[in-house]
Amino acid sequence: xxxxxxxxxxxxxxxxxxxxxxxxxxxxxxxxxxxxxxxxxxxxxxxxxxxxxxxxxxxxxxxxxxxxxxxxxxxxxxxxxxxxxxxxxxxxxxxxxxxxxxxxxxxxxxxxxxxxxxxxxxxxxxxxxxxxxxxxxxxxxxxxxxxxxxxxxxxxxxxxxxxxxxxxxxxxxxxxxxxxxxxxxxxxxxxxxxxxxxxxxxxxxxxxxxxxxxxxxxxxxxxxxxxxxxxxxxxxxxxxxxxxxxxxxxxxxxxxxxxxxxxxxxxxxxxxxxxxxxxxxxxxxxxxxxxxxxxxxxxxxxxxxxxxxxxxxxxxxxxxxxxxxxxxxxxxxxxxxxxxxxxxxxxxxxxxxxxxxxxxxxxxxxxxxxxxxxxxxxxxxxxxxxxxxxxxxxxxxxxxxxxxxxxxxxxxxxxxxxxxxxxxxxxxxxxxxxxxxxxxxxxxxxxxxxxxxxxxxxxxxxxxxxxxxxxxxxxxxxxxxxxxxxx
Numbered sequence: 402x403x404x405x406x407x408x409x410x411x412x413x414x415x416x417x418x419x420x421x422x423x424x425x426x427x428x429x430x431x432x433x434x435x436x437x438x439x440x441x442x443x444x445x446x447x448x449x450x451x452x453x454x455x456x457x458x459x460x461x462x463x464x465x466x467x468x469x470x471x472x473x474x475x476x477x478x479x480x481x482x483x484x485x486x487x488x489x490x491x492x493x494x495x496x497x498x499x500x501x502x503x504x505x506x507x508x509x510x511x512x513x514x515x516x517x518x519x520x521x522x523x524x525x526x527x528x529x530x531x532x533x534x535x536x537x538x539x540x541x542x543x544x545x546x547x548x549x550x551x552x553x554x555x556x557x558x559x560x561x562x563x564x565x566x567x568x569x570x571x572x573x574x575x576x577x578x579x580x581x582x583x584x585x586x587x588x589x590x591x592x593x594x595x596x597x598x599x600x601x602x603x604x605x606x607x608x609x610x611x612x613x614x615x616x617x618x619x620x621x622x623x624x625x626x627x628x629x630x631x632x633x634x635x636x637x638x639x640x641x642x643x644x645x646x647x648x649x650x651x652x653x654x655x656x657x658x659x660x661x662x663x664x665x666x667x668x669x670x671x672x673x674x675x676x677x678x679x680x681x682x683x684x685x686x687x688x689x690x691x692x693x694x695x696x697x698x699x700x701x702x703x704x705x706x707x708x709x710x711x712x713x714x715x716x717x718x719x720x721x722x723x724x725x726x727x728x729x730x731x732x733x734x735x736x737x738x739x740x741x742x743x744x745x746x747x748x749x750x751x752x753x754x755x756x757x758x759x760x761x762x763x764x765x766x767x768x769x770x771x772x773x774x775x776x777x778x779x780x781x782x783x784x785x786x787x788x789x790x791x792x793x794x795x796x797x798x799x800x801x802x803x804x805x806x807x808x809x810x811x812x813x814x815x816x817x818x819x820x821x822x823x824x825x826x827x828x829x830x831x832x833x834x835x836x837x838x839x840x841x842x843x844x845x846x847x848x849x850x851x852x853x854x855x856x857x858x859x860x861x862x863x864x865x866x867x868x869x870x871x872x873x874x875x876x877x878x879x880x881x882x883x884x885x886x887x888x
Contacts, residue, residue, distance in 0.1 A: 466598070466599070466600040470665055471598045471665070473663060473665075474595075474598040474663070474664045474665045475595075475598050475599060475607070477660045477661070477663035477664045478595035478596075478598070478611075478660070478664055479610070479611045479614055480614075480656070480660045481591075481595070481657055481660035481661055481664070482595075482611055482614075482615055483614050483615045483618050483619075484653045484654075484656045484657040484660065485546075485550070485653075485657055486615040486616075486618075486619050487618070487619060487622050487649075487650075487653045488550055488553050488554070488650055488653050488654065488657070490619055490622065490623050491553075491557075491626070491646055491649070491650055492553050492556065492577070492580075493515070493518075494515075494712075494713045494727070494731065495627075495713045495716060495717060495724055495727040495728070496626075496646065496724070497511075497514075497515060497556075497713065498511050498515065498713030498714045498717065499639075499642075499713075499717070499724060500556065500557060500559075500560070500573075500643065501514060501570075501573070502714065502717075502718075503560060503639055503643070504559075504560075504566045504569045504570050504573065505566040505570075506570060507841065508711065508714045508715075508718070508840055508841075508844065508857075509837040509838070509840050509841040509844075510570075510837070511710075511711070511713065511714050512710040512711035512714075512833060512836065512837050512840065513710070513833055513834055513837045514573075514574065514577070515709075515710035515711075515713060515833075516706045516710040516829065516830055516833035516834075517574075517577060517578065517581065517830075518581065520826055520827065520829075520830040521578070521581035521582065521584075521585050521826070522585065522819075522822040522823050522825075522826030523823050523826060523827065524581065524582045524585040524586050525585050525586075525588065525589065525819040525822055525823060526819055526820065526823050527586060535590065537666075538590060538593075538594045538666075538667040539594070539661070539664065539666045539667060541587060541590065542587045542590055542591050542594060542661060543658065543661050543662070545583040545584075545586050545587045546583065546584065546587050546591065546657070546661065547654065547657070547658050547661070548583045549579075549580045549581070549582070549583030549584040550580075550584075550650075550653070550654040550657055550658075551651075551654055552576050552577075552579055552580035552583065553577075553580045553650060553654075554647055554650035554651045554653075554654050555576055555647070556573060556576055556577060556580075556647075557643040557644070557646040557647035557650065558643075558644075558647050559572055559573055559576070560639075560640050560643050561640065561643075561644075589815055589819065593815075594664070594667050595664065597667060598664075598665065612742075613739070616735055616739055619735070620732045620735060620736070622649075623728040623731060623732065624725070624728050624729055624732055626645070626646065626649060626728070627723075627724045627725035627726075627727065627728030627729070628725040628728075629642075629645060630642035630645060630646070630724050630725070631723050631724050631725040633645060634724075676812075676813065676816070681813060681816045681820075684809065684810055684812075684813045684817075685809065685813060685816060685817045685820055686820070688808065688809060690808040690880065690883055691805070691808050691809050691817060691821075693808075693875075693879040693880050694804050694805065694808060694821065694880070695820075695821045695824050695825065696875065696879075697758070697801075697804075697872055697875055697876055697879075697880070698801050698821055698822075698824075698825040699824065699825045699828040699829075700868050700869075700871050700872035700875060701758075701762075701797060701801065701825075701868070701869070701872050702825045702826070702828060702829035702832070703828060703829060703832045703865075703868045704765065704769070704865040704866075704868035704869045704872065705829065705865070706829035706830065706832050706833040706836070707832045707833065707835075707836045707861050707864050707865045707868065708769065708772070708836070708858065708861040708862050708864075708865045710833055710836075711836065711837070711840060711857070711858055711861060712783075712858060715856070715858045716783060719776075719777055719856060719858075720775075720777060720780040720783055721777070721780070722780070722783075730783070730784050730787050731787060733784070733787070733788060734787040734788050734790065734791035735791060737788045737791050737792050738791040738792060738794055738795045739795075741792050741795050742795040745757060745760070745761070745795045745796040745799075745800075746799070748760060748796075749796070749799075749800055749803070753807070753885060754800045754803050754804040754806075754807050754885075755804065755807070755876055755880045755881050755883075756881070757796050757800040758796065758797060758800045758801065758804065758872075758876055759873055759876050759877065759881070760796055761793045761794075761795075761796030761797035761800065762793070762797070762869050762870075762872050762873040762876070763873065764789060764792050764793035764796065765789075765790065765793035765797065765869045766866055766869045766870060766873075767789050768785075768786050768789035768790040768792075768793055769786075769790075769862045769863075769865045769866040769869060770862075770866055771785045771786050771789060772786040772858070772859070772862040773859050773862045773863050773866070774859070775858070775859065775862075776856060776859070802818060805817045805818055805821065806886065807885035807886055808880075808883070808885065808886065809886075810886075836861050836864070839857065839860065839861070840857035840858075840861065843855070843856075843857040843860060844857060
């Protein structure tokens, strides 16, 4: 072969070898880039759906929320909230007041104990501090939540303990505080766990549907139980009604436990490091606008706990409503709240959470003003109060929570909400204690003030009205003109 051809052949071989190496290197680089994109996609999907298995493509993310396992978890969570709501109905208002009166508790003590729920918000601080260290959400939630519901159901078995009424009241207080601890210790945990199976873009709709289920079913349960207890009371033995209440609560507790078991497990492989306490304090109590929201909620809960906890006995002892009639009135109030809840939501979306709260305060002022004139001769005025007050709750309840989004970094939302509830809860409880002392003094004076016959609950409503007016003015001065965060 001629030397020129040999040189040409060698040159071609070198060129082909070089090209092959470049192609191989390029292919390897593309494969590495594709692998990185796949890992990034998995991370996005896992962040969007906690508790879900890793998914290899973003397109399949929507399918995760529509999977059979996720749908089952959402249904179970909805029903769990419903059964929990049933139990909460039986440890509030006229039901719990009837039990306390059986123990020989005064109206003052009934009101204070009914306000324990405000003090129990202190337990949320403990849950926030340890939440990041919990590795098995399902196990922790089931243990504490089920124990709490069982303790609630045991409250109505205390009348069957053959001891003095004073000891019964002590047992009751210990049981209800322990139940509230177990319940509120895992409240935020269950909320995050249950909502992790819901598409973030559809959480508002899901929450609305969940509330509708609890509300309507609760109406049926409360009126049915109220009527049944009234019929049992005609036998002259009130313990029969207590036994029925305990059995129903036990059934609800078992049903709640089953629903929790059906929700998909969310076991963490690694412990989440919670924010440092100094960091939390800096972004909450170090934020002046956040402090304003705390004071605003204190004023609102001052209004609520000054009066609401003392109305259970008032409806039965002074206004002479039966338990069934009281539950019927409450159902009308709940129905009114449901009908206007979306209107309040739209108003707040358009004008802001502060304006939504102010509108709720205007409605609440009408409610407490009406209750100032509620007396045995015009006992129907309590219906006006219950309906209008429930309408105000449609705007106050959610906006008092959501206002933290407007002034606090979403990273600290859970801590901010818990801290605000704790401070406002303690203030509300102190207001309830002071209001109870006032009630006792007025009743000891024969329901007379300056020679005028008046019921303590009417005076309490007047004080609540002043709290509501103060809340409206405070919101206008401190928050109405502030810039809000959109997150």
